[in-house]
Amino acid sequence: MLWERVSDILQLQQLEFTVEEKQILKNISLTINEGKFIGIIGPNGSGKTTMLKIVYRHLKQTSGSVTLHEKEIWDIPPKKLAQQMAVVSQDSPVLFDFTVKELVMMGRTPYKKWLSTDNSEDFNIVEKSMKLANVFHLADCTLNNLSGGEKKRVMLARALAQQTNILVLDEPTNHLDIEHQLNLMDLVKDLPITIIAALHDLNLAAAFCDEVIVMNDGTVYMQGTPQQVLTKQTLEEVFRVQVGVSTNPYTNKIHLYYYT
Amino acid sequence: MNKSKYSLWISLLVIVLLGSMIGAIMVGSVGITPSLIVEVILYKLGILEQTNATNAQQIIILEIRVPRVLLAAIVGASLAICGAAIQALVKNSIADPYILGVSSGASVGATSVILLGTFSFLGMYALSFAAFLGAISAVIIVFFLARVGGRSSMIRLLLSGIAVSMVLSAVTNFMLMMSKEQGGIQAVMHWMLGSLGGAKWSNVWIPFFTFFIVFTLLTLSYRKLNALLLGEETAATLGINIERFRIFIILIVSLLTGVAVAVSGSIGFVGLIVPHIVRMLFGTNYKIVLPLSAIIGAIFIVCADVGARVLIAPEEMPIGIITALCGGPFFIWLLRRQRYAMGEGE
Numbered sequence: 001m002l003w004e005r006v007s008d009i010l011q012l013q014q015l016e017f018t019v020e021e022k023q024i025l026k027n028i029s030l031t032i033n034e035g036k037f038i039g040i041i042g043p044n045g046s047g048k049t050t051m052l053k054i055v056y057r058h059l060k061q062t063s064g065s066v067t068l069h070e071k072e073i074w075d076i077p078p079k080k081l082a083q084q085m086a087v088v089s090q091d092s093p094v095l096f097d098f099t100v101k102e103l104v105m106m107g108r109t110p111y112k113k114w115l116s117t118d119n120s121e122d123f124n125i126v127e128k129s130m131k132l133a134n135v136f137h138l139a140d141c142t143l144n145n146l147s148g149g150e151k152k153r154v155m156l157a158r159a160l161a162q163q164t165n166i167l168v169l170d171e172p173t174n175h176l177d178i179e180h181q182l183n184l185m186d187l188v189k190d191l192p193i194t195i196i197a198a199l200h201d202l203n204l205a206a207a208f209c210d211e212v213i214v215m216n217d218g219t220v221y222m223q224g225t226p227q228q229v230l231t232k233q234t235l236e237e238v239f240r241v242q243v244g245v246s247t248n249p250y251t252n253k254i255h256l257y258y259y260t
Numbered sequence: 261m262n263k264s265k266y267s268l269w270i271s272l273l274v275i276v277l278l279g280s281m282i283g284a285i286m287v288g289s290v291g292i293t294p295s296l297i298v299e300v301i302l303y304k305l306g307i308l309e310q311t312n313a314t315n316a317q318q319i320i321i322l323e324i325r326v327p328r329v330l331l332a333a334i335v336g337a338s339l340a341i342c343g344a345a346i347q348a349l350v351k352n353s354i355a356d357p358y359i360l361g362v363s364s365g366a367s368v369g370a371t372s373v374i375l376l377g378t379f380s381f382l383g384m385y386a387l388s389f390a391a392f393l394g395a396i397s398a399v400i401i402v403f404f405l406a407r408v409g410g411r412s413s414m415i416r417l418l419l420s421g422i423a424v425s426m427v428l429s430a431v432t433n434f435m436l437m438m439s440k441e442q443g444g445i446q447a448v449m450h451w452m453l454g455s456l457g458g459a460k461w462s463n464v465w466i467p468f469f470t471f472f473i474v475f476t477l478l479t480l481s482y483r484k485l486n487a488l489l490l491g492e493e494t495a496a497t498l499g500i501n502i503e504r505f506r507i508f509i510i511l512i513v514s515l516l517t518g519v520a521v522a523v524s525g526s527i528g529f530v531g532l533i534v535p536h537i538v539r540m541l542f543g544t545n546y547k548i549v550l551p552l553s554a555i556i557g558a559i560f561i562v563c564a565d566v567g568a569r570v571l572i573a574p575e576e577m578p579i580g581i582i583t584a585l586c587g588g589p590f591f592i593w594l595l596r597r598q599r600y601a602m603g604e605g606e
Contacts, residue, residue, distance in 0.1 A: 053493075057496070058496060078501050082497060082498050083499070086497065087493075087494070087497040089497070097539065097543050097544050098489075098544050098545065099543065103490075106483070106486055106490065106498060107498070109483050109484070109487055109498040110499035112483055115480065142543070
């Protein structure tokens with residue numbers, strides 16, 4: 001196994017975030033258990049991305065705290081944090097021509113000091129990560145020649161090379177066709193680490209997540225298993241559309257129908 | 261690029277660089293043969309007991325041409341690596357080392373020395389000193405203008421660089437306008453277009469050591485420079501303290517650019533195109549972009565300086581005219597190529 005099991009617990013307490021007097025996040029408190037695949041859903045502007053950005057320390061909360069392993073994340077040195085949490089953010093603009101191999105190797109950055117070179121362990125990890133993300137056959141291609149789905153998988157491989165216990169994904173299936181969406185979610189679900197993913201597609205959340213957090217208007221509306229959370233009442237109230245809830249006969253997972 | 265191919269290219273380019281340096285020492289009003297150059301240098305180093313070279317030949321080689329060629333190589337390499345680093349810093353492929361106001365600041369300093377005689381107590385070092393001071397002051401102003409709430413935004417950095425450059429150019433132009441001295445005005449023009457004519461041993465050492473230190477620091481930071489290209493957010497999640505790293509890069513790059521400009525004026529185009537050529541041929545990994553940029557930048561300026569000396573001899577052509585004349589069309593050709601991404605990403 002690539003990863004050691006450590007009881008990682010991420011905790012958000014009374015988290016608030018305000019920009020120019022507009023309150024984006026209001027009093028968010030939640031706990032994320034280790035090893036689970038957590039989906040975050042909610043309408044546009046409900047604060048999903050903002051909350052994730054605070055969790056991976058791109059933004060600083062106005063008040064409240066985020067603790068990783070009972071330690072406030074802002075007290076953790078950047079390298080240490082990068083060894084515990086990897087992120088595939090929504091826009092990963094890649095400039096110039098990097099090869100896939102070079103890019104995945106960048107996932108090893110948090111483990112490197114000024115004078116350290118890439119050793120055989122790094123090359124092994126990079127190879128494993130590329131195989132896991134199904135981009136090994138592209139190792140020597142340059143990024144600009146890849147499709148959207150392939151690029152996403154390369155970014156995922158880079159995050160896997162960080163060998164963290166937590167992986168944060170912001171809308172990982174955006175712009176992907178259905179085959180690549182399902183492949184990516186399958187791949188992520190099998191990882192033995194904690195996954196926190198903001199998702200737009202509720203049926204994907206229903207099919208893959210162990211737990212779903214519903215956000216609405218900057219607050220956590222509900223948290224629970226897909227069965228508990230994805231109900232007609234909740235969805236109609238939060239997403240303001242008519243919803244029919246049924247079961248996908250092929251997977252036995254919840255399947256949602258929308259109408260207005 | 262794999263290791264053996266990389267070392268092959270490096271050795272090939274080093275040979276080209278040494279060859280062009282020897283060629284550059286040969287060319288000039290007094291013709292000198294390659295064997296004579298080697299002989300004189302070996303004699304000077306104490307390896308050879310005696311030499312057939314006349315005293316005059318020795319002085320031309322050792323005191324005039326060698327320092328000039330060395331300075332050309334150092335300035336070319338410096339501007340090329342500074343350009344490469346700045347392009348990663350602002351994640352913008354049209355950036356060059358002067359984007360932070362270095363050259364316009366240096367111009368104000370140099371112009372005030374040439375036209376108004378400022379810092380005359382420093383004698384022959386006044387020009388370099390004033391240019392360096394102007395360059396560094398301009399960068400400091402640009403840097404603080406770009407800071408908002410303790411963070412520096414890269415687009416603000418670019419825009420304040422442009423704004424400060426405009427204001428400082430206006431100051432230079434005003435001084436030129438008000439000057440009555442025809443000779444002084446021409447001297448300023450010459451300086452602004454760049455020249456290695458002032459090269460002597462005493463002003464080779466500071467650029468050399470600054471280059472050596474900055475090149476080492478940049479090469480050791482190649483992972484961080486690579487990560488910057490992935491975007492600020494991703495770089496931060498890779499454990500890089502973005503704000504601190506940016507200040508570090510701005511500091512060392514402006515120091516080296518300031519030193520280069522102080523000894524040679526603002527030679528254009530090297531810092532912009534050399535990193536592009538390297539990326540086009542060898543990929544984006546800064547681990548190889550930095551050393552290759554340094555070597556190719558050095559070759560480019562050594563050759564351009566030969567052109568500057570011989571094209572309109574006995575007059576000397578400002579080297580900036582040559583770099584722009586060669587660099588411009590080449591860059592246009594590069595732009596028209598389909599394959600090269602030019603750093604647009606998507």
